[in-house]
Amino acid sequence: MAEHEDKRTLDEVRADIDAIDREVQELISRRAECAQRVAAIKLAEVQAALEAGEGETEVVYYRPEREAQVLRRIIERNRGPLAGETVAHIFREVMSACLALEKPLQVAYLGPEGTFTQTAAIKHFGHAAICVPRATIDSVFDQVESGECNYGVVPVENSTEGMVSHTLDNFMDSGLKIAGEVELAIAHHLLAAAHTPREKITRICAHQQALAQCRNWLDRHWPDIERVAVSSNGEAARMAAQTPGVAAIAGETAAELYGLETLAEHIEDYADNTTRFLIIGRDEVPPSGRDKTSIIVSSRNKPGALFLLLDPFRKAGVSLTRIDTRPSRTEKWAYVFFIEFEGHLQDPNIAAIIAELEEQSILLKPLGSYPRAVL
Ligand SMILES: C=C(O[C@@H]1C=C(C(=O)O)C=C[C@H]1O)C(=O)O
Numbered sequence: 396m397a398e399h400e401d402k403r404t405l406d407e408v409r410a411d412i413d414a415i416d417r418e419v420q421e422l423i424s425r426r427a428e429c430a431q432r433v434a435a436i437k438l439a440e441v442q443a444a445l446e447a448g449e450g451e452t453e454v455v456y457y458r459p460e461r462e463a464q465v466l467r468r469i470i471e472r473n474r475g476p477l478a479g480e481t482v483a484h485i486f487r488e489v490m491s492a493c494l495a496l497e498k499p500l501q502v503a504y505l506g507p508e509g510t511f512t513q514t515a516a517i518k519h520f521g522h523a524a525i526c527v528p529r530a531t532i533d534s535v536f537d538q539v540e541s542g543e544c545n546y547g548v549v550p551v552e553n554s555t556e557g558m559v560s561h562t563l564d565n566f567m568d569s570g571l572k573i574a575g576e577v578e579l580a581i582a583h584h585l586l587a588a589a590h591t592p593r594e595k596i597t598r599i600c601a602h603q604q605a606l607a608q609c610r611n612w613l614d615r616h617w618p619d620i621e622r623v624a625v626s627s628n629g630e631a632a633r634m635a636a637q638t639p640g641v642a643a644i645a646g647e648t649a650a651e652l653y654g655l656e657t658l659a660e661h662i663e664d665y666a667d668n669t670t671r672f673l674i675i676g677r678d679e680v681p682p683s684g685r686d687k688t689s690i691i692v693s694s695r696n697k698p699g700a701l702f703l704l705l706d707p708f709r710k711a712g713v714s715l716t717r718i719d720t721r722p723s724r725t726e727k728w729a730y731v732f733f734i735e736f737e738g739h740l741q742d743p744n745i746a747a748i749i750a751e752l753e754e755q756s757i758l759l760k761p762l763g764s765y766p767r768a769v770l
Contacts, residue, residue, distance in 0.1 A: 423489060430493035456497050457545065459575050459674070460683035462490055463766030467685070470769070483770055491521020500524040503538035504548040505531070509629035509649030515577040515672040516548040518770060530626065532561045536569050539675055546574060547675040553581070554669045555608045558719050562673070563733055566691060567724075572763035573689055575674035577770075583609050583628075583663045586655035587635055587642040593658070598623050600631035601644035609644055612662040674765070679740075683766035686739040687716060690749070693723055693731040693758040700755075701732070707751040708736060711744050731758065739764040 403411070434456055441454045469486050470479035494500065502520055505512040506528020516526045527544055529535045535547040549565075552558045583605055587596060599606075599617060603624040606613070613622065625631050632649035635641045642658065643649070650657060694700035708715055716735045723729040738745040740761055753759050 426489065427493050427496060430490075431496055434497040455678060457494060457500055459680050460686075460766055463575075463683040463685070463769050465490065466769040480770060487518075487770065488521045488523075491523040495523035500546060501527060501544040502546050502548060503527045503529050503535045503544040505529060505535055505550065505627065507627060507629040507633065509632055509645065509652040510627050511579055511581060511646055511648075511670060512548050512550055512672060513629075514646065514648050515550075515579050515670075518579065519548065519575060519577045519672075519674060520546070528629075532559075532565060536565050536571060536675065539571055539677065540569065542677075545676065547571075548577070548672050549675065550670055551576075551673045552671045552717070552719075553604060553608065554667065555663070555665050556604050558733075559604075560721060563719065563721055564724075566733075566762055567721075567731065567760075569675075571675045571677060572679055573673050573765050574676035574678070574680050574763065575765045576687065576768045577672045577674070578768050579670050579672065581608070581663065581668045581670050582646060582661050583644050583668075584646065584650060584657045585642055585659040585662055586632060586645055586650050586653075587658055588639070589654065589656045591639075591642070591656070595640055596620065596642045597640040599642045599644065600625045600634050602626070602628050602631065605631075605644045608668055609662045609664060611664045612659075616659070616662075679763060680765050682739040682741055682764070685767045686737075686764050687735055687767050688738055688740055688745060688764040689733065689735045689762040690752075691731050691733055691758065691760040691762060692752055692756045693729065694756050696729055703755045704732065704734075704752060707748045707755075711748055713738055713744065713748065737767075 437456060438454050441452070444450070445452065466483045466486060469483050473479040473482050500520055502516050502524045504510070504516040504526055507530070508528055513526060513528065516524070527538065529538060532549050535549050538544040539547040549562045550559045551562045585599070598621045599613065600623045605628050606622050606624060625634065628643065628645035629649050631643035632645040632653045632655060635643035635655055636653040643655070644662065649655070692704055694704050714737045716737060717733070719733040720730045721733065723731050740746065740749065741764070749759070749761065
């Protein structure tokens with residue numbers, strides 16, 4: 396209860412809310428006008444650079460580092476009663492709409508519609524972005540490389556099942572940079588077309604990662620039913636809607652999209668099942684103040700090789716957030732390491748680590764520095 400008791404009547408409180416809404420709306424309009432002004436300044440800068448014969452040819456309206464800073468500040472100064480994250484989600488949408496005033500971002504994601512990757516894309520870019528489903532991780536990379544889309548969203552690791560090796564393999568051959576990361580709590584449900592009796596179900600379809608994430612539950616509840624791995628959970632949901640006898644494992648978005656009934660909720664084996672996604676783009680992202688960096692590095696095959704790759708991080712006191720191994724594909728029994736750590740390539744201590752690693756390795760490819768996920 397507040398210090399001074401609130402004596403307003405229902406009508407008075409509603410009149411206050413109406414007045415506040417008017418103010419909030421006016422402020423949002425002013426904010427949108429500021430964003431338009433920023434866009435005009437960016438355009439003028441690029442035009443001036445073009446006239447002066449300097450490199451810049453493309454106006455980059457979207458600034459991930461700036462958006463991360465805005466959202467962090469909103470969470471820090473939030474005074475309640477709404478949770479910081481709730482308020483940040485509202486501002487996420489406001490920024491998304493402001494940015495789209497110039498030109499909505501085109502974002503390719505691993506589809507079809509209804510996948511967790513789509514949910515991740517909307518969580519990161521807001522609803523004003525135009526999200527374009529692609530059938531494979533390769534084609535998400537292609538869309539961004541060719542310039543048809545500004546950014547792409549691909550899954551990279553799951554807390555239960557580990558890395559998505561296909562995404563990491565794509566980075567080996569691609570010139571794209573990581574521009575951001577998104578984390579999503581993954582809830583799986585068993586779904587079927589409306590009014591499907593349990594005994595009519597002959598197959599359960601899902602992406603292989605989802606089947607793996609629900610393995611124990613399936614063993615307990617559906618031990619004898621055929622499990623079929625398909626290209627995505629969205630595809631599984633589509634099949635369940637169209638093919639009698641098929642049930643799907645997928646999330647809420649897919650259930651809504653295809654009008655499916657939920658036979659069992661939260662069937663994932665581990666409660667804090669989380670998937671991490673990466674945002675891929677063509678440009679490097681300047682520091683936001685709280686950044687992560689990802690690199691691919693391959694060492695000579697000699698004793699202590701991995702130790703030598705990791706020692707520069709230990710000496711500089713830089714925390715690794717992840718390390719994974721993939722076969723190098725060019726040489727039998729040679730490996731490349733995907734290493735992620737805190738800091739930005741432009742930080743002097745990180746630049747020094749990279750210089751040291753260059754001496755130790757036969758291949759070193761920075762994949763980019765990007766703001767740590769805020770939401
Ligand atoms: C307004 C800008 O452009 C875009 C819109 C932003 C916003 O609405 O706050 C923030 C960053 C950019 O994605 C800017 O760069 O400041």
